[in-house]
Amino acid sequence: MQHDKAIIKVLGREERPSLSGGFNERAMQRIYREVVRKKRRAFVWTVVSVSAVSLVLIGLAGYLLNRYTTGGLHIRVSLPQFDSGVFARYEFCFYIALLVVVLMGFDHLLRGYWSRKKIKAGNN
């Protein structure tokens, strides 16, 4: 099949077409315009989503405040209590430290995942 000399010769008879002068500049102009459009879309999307989330939060806060002031809301958060020793004095610090350890572990996992993915893409 690769030795189909006649087909190769006929295709070779025609001059290989090339793009007109200034094509790359025109194409890049279109791409730059797309970048501007993309940025504008991202900005609008951010404004819309932030506004929507803010409205929901304000609404929720208003609702909770209303329930709280009318006495219809009872919130009870149960956290482990340390009655004695070092933990009792540094309870707040303990929670922060725990949170930091959890977040660092999460960060480590994500970094590992992304670097593995990058190496895999590079090998392909």
Next chain:
Amino acid sequence: MERQDELQIIERISRGETHLFSLFLDRYGNAIYSLIVRIVVSREDAEELVQDTFLKAFKKIDTFKGECSFSTWLFRIAYNTAVSATRKSKMEFPSIDEAMIARVPDDAPDMLFEEDQNELLLDRLQEALLQLNAEETALIALYYNEGKSVSQIADILSVSSDNVKIKLYRVRKKLYLLINNTNDYATR
């Protein structure tokens, strides 16, 4: 430009260095144009479609993960863009009964296309090539013109390598029929 370099450039483009995309225009612009112009014939339309191809590639560049080479990915976009343009313009191509194609002996096209000194045959072959539909033209252009391998074409057309081989054999048989008895077999 090595594959690793291309991946680095793509990453930099994704991070906002848009001007680097012109490197791909310089490198692949004419090859993409050559494929598209064969499919859509009109040079003006082809230039527009090349721009569309690169714009689509730019928009989707974040989705390129390097599973295939960047050129294969770009050719896939170009092929899909050109084929859908021919569908929209409702271009008509002669169709040949599948049973006729199946009846052509496997070695008949081999013998016919080995001959490259017969000017009459070459002229008829040139006419026959113009009667192929968009998918068939793309297949011929990618295999014989661009020198792509069967597996690369399979990636571009998103089909299996076996499927590409079958399609190539079928197109060669169709060309054989068009050359030998154009008026009897071709119907618009």
